[in-house]
Amino acid sequence: MSRTHIRRRTATATTAVTLGLALTATACGSGDDTASAGSQELKGQTVTVAGVWTGVEQKNFKKVLDAFSEKTGATTKFISTGDNVSTVVGSKIEGGNAPDVVMVPQPGVLKQFADKGWLQPLSAKTKAEAKSNFAPVWQDYGTIDGKYYGLYFKASNKSTVWYSPDALSQAGVETPQSWDAMLKAGKTVSDSGLPAFSVAGEDGWTLTDWFENIYLSQAGPENYDKLAAHKIPWTHPSVVKALTTLSELFKDKKLVAGGGKGALRTTFPESVEQVFGNDPKAGMVYEGDFVGATISGDLKKKVGVDAKFFPFPAVGDGKKPVVGGGDAATVLKAGKQRKAGMKLVEFLATPEAAEIWAGAGGFLSPNKGVKPEAYQDDVTRKTAKSLIEAGNSVRFDMSDQAPAAFGGTQGAGEWKLLQDFLRDPSDPKATARKLEAAAAKAYKD
Numbered sequence: 001m002s003r004t005h006i007r008r009r010t011a012t013a014t015t016a017v018t019l020g021l022a023l024t025a026t027a028c029g030s031g032d033d034t035a036s037a038g039s040q041e042l043k044g045q046t047v048t049v050a051g052v053w054t055g056v057e058q059k060n061f062k063k064v065l066d067a068f069s070e071k072t073g074a075t076t077k078f079i080s081t082g083d084n085v086s087t088v089v090g091s092k093i094e095g096g097n098a099p100d101v102v103m104v105p106q107p108g109v110l111k112q113f114a115d116k117g118w119l120q121p122l123s124a125k126t127k128a129e130a131k132s133n134f135a136p137v138w139q140d141y142g143t144i145d146g147k148y149y150g151l152y153f154k155a156s157n158k159s160t161v162w163y164s165p166d167a168l169s170q171a172g173v174e175t176p177q178s179w180d181a182m183l184k185a186g187k188t189v190s191d192s193g194l195p196a197f198s199v200a201g202e203d204g205w206t207l208t209d210w211f212e213n214i215y216l217s218q219a220g221p222e223n224y225d226k227l228a229a230h231k232i233p234w235t236h237p238s239v240v241k242a243l244t245t246l247s248e249l250f251k252d253k254k255l256v257a258g259g260g261k262g263a264l265r266t267t268f269p270e271s272v273e274q275v276f277g278n279d280p281k282a283g284m285v286y287e288g289d290f291v292g293a294t295i296s297g298d299l300k301k302k303v304g305v306d307a308k309f310f311p312f313p314a315v316g317d318g319k320k321p322v323v324g325g326g327d328a329a330t331v332l333k334a335g336k337q338r339k340a341g342m343k344l345v346e347f348l349a350t351p352e353a354a355e356i357w358a359g360a361g362g363f364l365s366p367n368k369g370v371k372p373e374a375y376q377d378d379v380t381r382k383t384a385k386s387l388i389e390a391g392n393s394v395r396f397d398m399s400d401q402a403p404a405a406f407g408g409t410q411g412a413g414e415w416k417l418l419q420d421f422l423r424d425p426s427d428p429k430a431t432a433r434k435l436e437a438a439a440a441k442a443y444k445d
Contacts, residue, residue, distance in 0.1 A: 043073030045340045050079045050089060051103030051327065056297075060360040067356055068347050074340055085109055089332075093118065098334035100341030103327040104150060106400040107141050108407075110328055114144035120331040121147045123342050129349035133369040135391045142328050150328030153348045154357070155366040157387045158209055158288035158323040158397060159312035162295070164275055165305075167194055167283030175310040179214070182313050183248060183255065189283040190254040197249070198282035199256050200271035201263035201422045204415025206287060208399040208407065209323065210249075211418060213286075215242040216395055217318035228398045230443045234436035235429075243421065243428035245315060250425040257282040260422045269294060276301050286312070288325070289383045293362045304379045311386060322390035325397045326366065358384075366394075406442035413438045 047068075053061055058080060065076040079099060081088040086109055092098050104110045113119050127148050130139050134152070142150030161182070168175070168185070171192040176182040186196030200206040216224045219238040226232045227239065253259040257274055258266065258281075266274070272294045274281040285291065295307045314320045329348050331341045347353050351369035358365060358374040364384050375381045387394065399407030399414055406413040414435060421431045 040073030042340050042343060045337050046075040046077055047101065047337050047340045047344050048077045048079060048099040048335070049101045049103065049341075049344070050081050050085070050092075050099040052081055052083065052085060052105055053078075053103070054080050054082075056293075056362060060357050060362060063360055064348070064353050064356045065344075067353065068344055071347070072340075072343060074344075076344075086112060089113075089118075093332070093334045098332050098336075100332060100335030100337045101344055102330050102332060103153070104330050105325075105327050106408075107396055108401055108403065110142070110150045110330065111144050113330065114147070114149050118332055118334065119144075119149045120333050120338060120342070121149060122151060122331065122345055125346050126151055126342075126349045129346070133349075133351065133367045135366065135368070135388075135394065137392045137394050138326075138366045141326075141396050150330050151345055151349050152326040152328050152366050153354070155324055155326040155364045155387060156288050156290060157364060157383050158325060159213055159321050159386075160289055160291065160309040160383060161284055161286045161312055162272075162275065162291045162307055162309045163284040164280060165308055167192075167275075167280065171283070176313050178313045179217075179245065179315040183252075186255045186284070187252075194280065195257035195282045196255045196284055197257065198266065198271040198274035198285045199249075199263040199422070200266050200268040200285075200287070201260070201419060202266055202270075203268045204410065204419050205399070205408075206268060206271070207418035207422060208414055209288070209397070210286060211242060211246055212323050212395075212398045213312045213321045214245050214315050215239070215398075216321035216323060217312075217315040218242055218245060220318065221393060221395060224395050224398065228395075228401045230402075230439055234439050235432045239435070240428050240432050243425075243431055247421075247425035247428055250422050260424070263422055264419060269298070273299060276307050289364060289380070290362070292379060292383075304377055309379065309383070319393070322386060322394045323397055324366075324387060324390075324394045325400060402439070403442040403445070405445065406439050413442060 058078060062078065068074065069076055085104065089102055104113065130151060138152045142148055142152055167189055171189040173185040173188050176185045189196045219242060223238050249255055250260060256263050271285050272291055275285045276295050276299050292303045295301050296303050301307055311320050329345045331338060331345060335341050351367055354365035354367050354370045355374035357363040358370060361376045364387055366387065368388050372381045375384055417431060417434050417438060
């Protein structure tokens with residue numbers, strides 16, 4: 001079970017109604033640089049694309065597919081896989097009706113697909129475009145055993161802390177630049193009559209994100225990479241130190257709305273509503289840039305006015321972390337229109353393709369060629385800028401890199417153990433031992 005899927009689906013479910021399993025978009029026009037200039041060389045061919053997107057996200061991706069159709073004459077068909085991409089794609093391959101392109105939402109699944117021999121290495125054109133416009137780290141996450149299989153078309157910035165300007169203003173605090181300053185500001189907000197943070201403890205993936213941001217800043221990128229690959233154990237002193245830091249938040253009932261017990265009954269959408277709804281119960285909520293879609297969608301509040309964010313602060317002597325996620329475009333060997341699928345991925349590698357979705361909203365691109373003005377609002381521009389400026393220091397969500405049994409399963413592994421830690425954060429060393437036992441089993445299996 002992919003945690004990225006659940007995260008994206010949770011965020012999207014607050015803003016849109018699922019459109020069903022398939023969406024077909026056909027359009028013709030005067031093509032240019034994806035095929036040869038002015039050609040319609042793919043006319044009569046249907047490119048099938050599979051991905052997790054539904055609702056508004058699927059509708060906005062359709063606009064990108066429409067632009068590809070106008071350039072090439074191809075018909076495009078989108079299939080929403082739901083959360084279990086691997087199972088759906090595997091069954092379609094076995095059934096002889098494999099999609100041509102799959103948008104893969106986590107490095108672990110990308111590696112799984114490559115190891116099974118399902119993927120076609122991307123074209124030299126795509127590779128050159130990525131080399132020109134993407135930080136090497138995004139190319140590395142799309143490379144398995146030296147072969148470039150995945151172009152990261154859509155990204156997310158999971159290092160944003162969202163706040164109510166009114167809550168911070170009434171408490172007389174400025175946006176903090178460090179972890180200690182954030183906790184201090186939170187206590188001031190709490191003293192003014194409103195708990196500092198709404199924590200979505202019922203959704204265990206949010207707790208892994210808290211840990212990952214602290215760990216990346218405090219322990220540094222090198223240790224982050226080692227822990228993500230289980231090259232150091234979860235009992236490592238750096239892990240215990242990060243858990244101890246996280247416990248500073250979890251153990252303070254003034255900082256967490258409802259305390260640990262209340263947080264464990266709070267879902268991600270509810271955590272956003274507790275800050276930006278009509279009856280505020282907290283002043284701040286941590287999660288990724290997709291919080292903005294929930295605020296402007298279901299809650300009908302204006303991002304940049306009713307809701308703002310500050311970057312996740314530096315912890316100790318570390319730098320401000322940037323934890324990211326994303327969806328990689330891949331081409332399946334079993335697809336019937338493999339060459340046309342490769343043309344689509346070449347198009348997705350261009351700033352033009354990314355700017356189409358950027359203009360529709362709810363989207364970030366790791367492509368540095370995307371014009372800032374392509375994004376709808378200043379808040380999104382700021383988020384995108386921080387993602388691009390982070391360059392090679394961006395680190396992909398750690399639990400999305402782990403085996404699903406450890407990093408992406410509800411009620412098990414890291415999710416469950418961090419929920420237990422939220423309930424009782426008194427013994428970081430004991431939690432580290434439990435995390436290591438679960439990780440060792442999952443990586444071995």
